[in-house]
Amino acid sequence: MNRARGPMGFSGPVVKAKDRTGTIKRIWLYMEKQKAQLVASILFVIISTLLGILGPYLIGIIMDEYIIPRDIAGTIRLLAFLALVYIATVVFTWLQTFMMVRVSLQTIRNLRQDLFDKFQTLSLRFFDSRAHGDLMSRVTNDIDSLNNALSQSVVQIFSSVLMVVGVAIAMFSLNWLLAIVTLLVIPIMMLASKKLIAYSSKHFKKRQKDLGELNGFIEESISGNEVITLFGKEGKFDREFSGVNERLRHSAMAADTVSGFLGPVNNFINNLGLGLVILVGAVLTVKGMATVGIIAAFVTYSRQFFRPINQLSNLFNMFQSAIAGAERVFEVMDETPDMVDKKDAVVVESFRGDVEFSHVHFGYEKGKPILKDIHFAVKPGQKVALVGPTGSGKTTIINLLMRFYDVTAGELKVDGRDIRDYQLSGLRKKIGVVLQDTFLFSGTIMENIRYGRLEATDEEVIAAAKMASAHQYIKHLPDGYQTRITSGGANLSQGQRQLLAIARAILADSDILILDEATSSIDTSTEIEIQKGLNRLTEGRTSFVIAHRLKTIENADLILVIHLGEIIESGTHEELLQKKGFYFEMYHSQFAHLQNVSAQEAVES
Numbered sequence: 001m002n003r004a005r006g007p008m009g010f011s012g013p014v015v016k017a018k019d020r021t022g023t024i025k026r027i028w029l030y031m032e033k034q035k036a037q038l039v040a041s042i043l044f045v046i047i048s049t050l051l052g053i054l055g056p057y058l059i060g061i062i063m064d065e066y067i068i069p070r071d072i073a074g075t076i077r078l079l080a081f082l083a084l085v086y087i088a089t090v091v092f093t094w095l096q097t098f099m100m101v102r103v104s105l106q107t108i109r110n111l112r113q114d115l116f117d118k119f120q121t122l123s124l125r126f127f128d129s130r131a132h133g134d135l136m137s138r139v140t141n142d143i144d145s146l147n148n149a150l151s152q153s154v155v156q157i158f159s160s161v162l163m164v165v166g167v168a169i170a171m172f173s174l175n176w177l178l179a180i181v182t183l184l185v186i187p188i189m190m191l192a193s194k195k196l197i198a199y200s201s202k203h204f205k206k207r208q209k210d211l212g213e214l215n216g217f218i219e220e221s222i223s224g225n226e227v228i229t230l231f232g233k234e235g236k237f238d239r240e241f242s243g244v245n246e247r248l249r250h251s252a253m254a255a256d257t258v259s260g261f262l263g264p265v266n267n268f269i270n271n272l273g274l275g276l277v278i279l280v281g282a283v284l285t286v287k288g289m290a291t292v293g294i295i296a297a298f299v300t301y302s303r304q305f306f307r308p309i310n311q312l313s314n315l316f317n318m319f320q321s322a323i324a325g326a327e328r329v330f331e332v333m334d335e336t337p338d339m340v341d342k343k344d345a346v347v348v349e350s351f352r353g354d355v356e357f358s359h360v361h362f363g364y365e366k367g368k369p370i371l372k373d374i375h376f377a378v379k380p381g382q383k384v385a386l387v388g389p390t391g392s393g394k395t396t397i398i399n400l401l402m403r404f405y406d407v408t409a410g411e412l413k414v415d416g417r418d419i420r421d422y423q424l425s426g427l428r429k430k431i432g433v434v435l436q437d438t439f440l441f442s443g444t445i446m447e448n449i450r451y452g453r454l455e456a457t458d459e460e461v462i463a464a465a466k467m468a469s470a471h472q473y474i475k476h477l478p479d480g481y482q483t484r485i486t487s488g489g490a491n492l493s494q495g496q497r498q499l500l501a502i503a504r505a506i507l508a509d510s511d512i513l514i515l516d517e518a519t520s521s522i523d524t525s526t527e528i529e530i531q532k533g534l535n536r537l538t539e540g541r542t543s544f545v546i547a548h549r550l551k552t553i554e555n556a557d558l559i560l561v562i563h564l565g566e567i568i569e570s571g572t573h574e575e576l577l578q579k580k581g582f583y584f585e586m587y588h589s590q591f592a593h594l595q596n597v598s599a600q601e602a603v604e605s
């Protein structure tokens, strides 16, 4: 049993590795779908192999029966026929390759699609525990190496076996003694290959693993580029990268050195075999037990015989690395999504907007509770504000409501039902989110707003932008709604991005809304616009606001003060001020800060 390691030593769930046969069987399940093309390809392989065997046979006949008796016309006739045979071999070999590349590319397309679909079903918990570059490497490198193996190896392995059997039959029918001499070399060759393959396999695994790590590192340093530059950590990153890079060089070198050794060793044995055949052939001819034609045929046959055997070991080598890759792909495919719809999951039409957290406990990791006994209820249309120091658990509460994670204990109900009873996709569709740093996809502004509801018309998109107060600035962009967004929205300001997110949410027309208020300072006029947009958006809908500036939530129906994962105070703004507790302190410290800022501004002006 060939047990694969956990992915790069990351602390994800340890997945049982597939054994080699199991992995091959699963690849076969994918290839099976292209049965007709596979059969055609096999047919072409058989034809081209048979033609390949016929060639040397003809050479022997031409020698013994036409060249030696000096039958020139007959020689020319047969040589022309031989040429035809070789041309046909080329055509059928090409056909077989063409067919197999088609089968392979289709197989790989399906596999890649399944893997990507799988990614969509996996929860944030899964992605939390894996380096993204490692996952990307599974969709790209691992699948690529499988593609190489399938498009080349499968047919070649088949044709090699066929060639070996066919040539053996031809050799025995020509001269059994010479055939036995030729075959004697095989065991030595097999043994050498087997040893080298066993040795190379572990190097290939290591190379694949190091490549995944390198990708993970590159991914992280590109997405974290801003922070790296900001803290002047280029040098540190560079040093770490050169370590990872060097490890990959080392393991790739080891893998390639070992695999590069296979060819020359086999060639050497091959030539040794050839010399032996010629030597024995010459002795037999002198004794009248063979002919020159037979030796000529055998020289070609022995090459044709050894080449596939040589190839077989190389092909298996390639397979080693492909299977190691495929194993890593299937490993992801076998992840059981920890969030699956129940069999009788309730289809969500719309929500009234009743939300109830009933003694909810939650932790991202076992034994590390984050939320403790969260208990509150919200009526339809109410606005709830979550406030509290950083890291207190506000976002975590929202993550549970979006069902990115499931509660550890307690219950979370929407419209009186446990949210685990609803169809996940429907649930998320009916909950809209406006984050302070919205992810924008590459595409136009129009497309990005339409992401809220794909079937919306241009007019509806523009109407939503108007409601969100985004229309004003979009209108003034050089290409208006057709302005392209570059790298996640870098060409827009944070305020502009948030206005787009509001427009998107208006278009989505969700029943429950989650708003993550911007922390960074946005100019006053944009902020007023955002506030206007948000007010229109939240009208009549249950909404949750993660608030950083308490000024903006004075009108909330319920304010929850979260501290260290617990609700320590709750009520309206007035009620909480009267309590003179945590909220009161927070409010006054922010208020004092604001007064200081405005006093300073007054002095400066």
Ligand SMILES: Nc1ncnc2c1ncn2[C@@H]1O[C@H](COP(=O)(O)OP(=O)(O)OP(=O)(O)O)[C@@H](O)[C@H]1O
Pocket: 128, 364, 365, 370, 388, 389, 390, 391, 392, 393, 394, 395, 396, 397
């Ligand atoms: N994916 C995660 N895996 C493990 N721990 C996490 C994860 N996300 C958050 N935490 C931890 O959970 C705790 C609460 O985090 P949370 O993001 O809910 O805080 P928050 O109140 O929203 O903070 P902020 O105001 O800074 O956004 C923190 O201690 C944080 O370290």
